[in-house]
Amino acid sequence: MTTAVLALREALAHSPGNVPLRVHLARTLLEAGRADEAAIEARAAVAQDGDRADAREVLGAAAAALGDDAALVEAWFPIRTQLATDDVRTLALAAARSGRLTEARDTYALLNASEPTVHDLEIDRALRAPGPEAPSAPVARGTPPAPAAPPAEARRPASAEEARPPSTRPSITFADVGGLEVLKERLRMDIVYPLQRPDLFRAYGKKIGGGVLLYGPPGCGKTHLARAAAGECGANFFVVEIQAVLDMWLGESEKRLHAIFEAARAAAPSIVFFDEIEAIGGARHQVRHGPGRRLVNQLLAELDGAGASNEAVLVIGATNAPWDVDPALRRPGRFDRVVFVPPPDAAARENVLRLALRERPTETLDLASIARRCSRYSGADLHHLVEVASERALTEALRTGKMRPITQSDVLASLDRVRPTTAEWLEAARRYVAYANQSGLYDDVATYLRGLETGG
Ligand SMILES: Nc1ncnc2c1ncn2[C@@H]1O[C@H](COP(=O)(O)OP(=O)(O)OP(=O)(O)O)[C@@H](O)[C@H]1O
Ligand SMILES: [Mg+2]
Incomplete structure (x- = not known):
């Protein structure tokens, strides 16, 4: 484990802007029980790219390990819809405990939406004023609770921070x-x-x-x-x-x-x-x-x-x-x-690949030829392809202890493992274009589909 951490730190020293690598380091540290170091790396990763759910996920998990409710809410609340149910519960509780009532209620509602039968007494208690014995019904999607008096804390005027939408x-x-x-x-x-x-x-x-x-x-x-x-x-x-x-x-x-x-x-x-x-x-x-x-x-x-x-x-x-x-x-x-917004064409695919690879060590790659082989890949599919290819190189680097660049054959070998995900949508769109395009609303899709048929 220590050698893995050292190798990752070394690789990171070569490309400090490599956020996925930093997230990987944070996760490795967390798994090794080094939650405080994990939190430092994960926080740096979130600072580099606040949109990365995986960075936030590790940061929240590290905060949970450290018992830091406030940090957990900061990390996880923006990605609450992507969390596993247990983690949503942890988030709701941490938010309630640290007095972040707006976040606590949002998260609790989310929990109830995915599992309408869940009554979490601990969260109920943290959220609600001491009062009637029976806990009021939790909020379920589409069936808001009877307009019972809101909990005392909820009636407290929201602080400026709570009230300001992010x-x-x-x-x-x-x-x-x-x-x-x-x-x-x-x-x-x-x-x-x-x-x-x-x-x-x-x-x-x-x-x-x-x-x-x-x-x-x-x-x-x-x-x-x-x-x-x-x-x-x-x-x-x-x-x-x-x-x-x-x-x-x-x-x-x-x-x-x-x-x-x-x-x-x-x-x-x-x-x-x-x-x-x-x-x-x-x-x-x-x-x-x-x-x-x-x-x-x-x-x-x-x-x-x-x-x-x-x-x-x-x-x-x-x-x-x-x-x-x-x-x-x-x-x-x-x-x-x-x-x-169509799937990217060959030139666009080349561009997306270049963007996805720009902060990673690579040999000189023939991106145009890779892009030609990725017809119907979405931008996200291409990012995924680059992840898989990078992992190949990284795995080897971890094994040998030596950095090596990502090669053309890493990418080509990864093509088999990453299939385009746009086909199903395009099929559905084809039906709508055929039967529901009287208004001409989907003319752009129709043109695009015709282009695919003629081999574009
Ligand atoms: N043209 C592009 N250039 C660069 N990156 C792209 C491009 N298209 C997609 N991506 C990458 O793929 C990821 C997924 O794209 P995005 O989330 O914008 O897709 P979306 O169309 O909103 O998908 P969904 O319908 O699932 O919400 C983005 O984070 C981005 O990194
Ligand atoms: Mg989207």
Whole structure:
């Protein structure tokens, strides 16, 4: 174990920017029972890339080992939807114990959504005021609790930190997005230039704001692109997780959504990003009344800027299932620009590979020839390919104790182990294009599919 740690530290000294390697070191330290050192490395990894779930995962686990509730909440709360159920419970408890009640309630609701039968007395007790014997029912998705008096602590006015919805200023830009040049130019016109040259846009009578809906197969860069767009124009980036908002207490979801939009307006220029936006349309579809419906209405009101100016507030939605998105959301002034994010073409794939490999030791690679063999691979698939190839080289380096670069044959040998994941989505899209494209909404997909058929 010690030799593995030494080899990893040595490799890291060669490429300090290699976040996956640092995460690997942190995990190895944690497994060796060296939680304090693990926490230091994991914290550094999170500082380098706060979006990496694996870095946050190790940091939280190290904090748990050290009994540091506050650090655990910092690390895990942003990735709560990706945690195993036991860890969600640990997070809820740590949040309740350290007085982070908003986080505690969010997390507890999440726990109840995945296991509606769970009554966790310990968390209940930490969350609720001492009072009636029977613990009140936990919150389950779609069935908010009867409007019983909220727990005393919950009535405590939220601190400024709790009340302020989290936003970030992404450091990535379009330069970090491989390919998709036409799309980038379209987004520049829609959201970057308007923020850079509001005077020009006003002079031509163009509104600065509005919404763009990105759709396409998983892993092809919708989220990445939205984040990069914010980085490109220096906007504040607000992420709305619809499921988490839907899971909130009665009446809280609408308030939360409103608070996010208010914060975005106050921090303009901002981008508000809705991932998996079909979830909200789906809610409206299934539930004519009730929380889903009220949330859709609230969202429509926010998009229309009822009583407030949405100037320089841009809204980006992303979905794998545009056919499930509530049509009301696509009316003018809402998500009226609908953009297909296709799997990367060969040039884009080469670019993504180059980006994924840029901080790793490699021999001179023929990326063009690799890219040609990765038809229909998503950006995420290509990242995965690079991970697998790197692991090959790393494993050998650990065995021999010597660094060696990643070779062409590492990558080629990894192709068999990483299959493209876009096929299923493209198949579904083919059916929608054939039967449900009267409005021409999916023309971009139709063009793309035709290109595939003619061997593009
Ligand atoms: N064009 C690209 N250039 C660089 N990296 C990319 C590109 N496309 C995807 N990636 C990488 O793949 C990962 C997955 O992409 P992303 O999360 O943006 O996909 P998505 O379209 O939002 O998928 P999902 O529908 O599953 O949410 C990103 O973190 C990014 O590293
Ligand atoms: Mg995404």
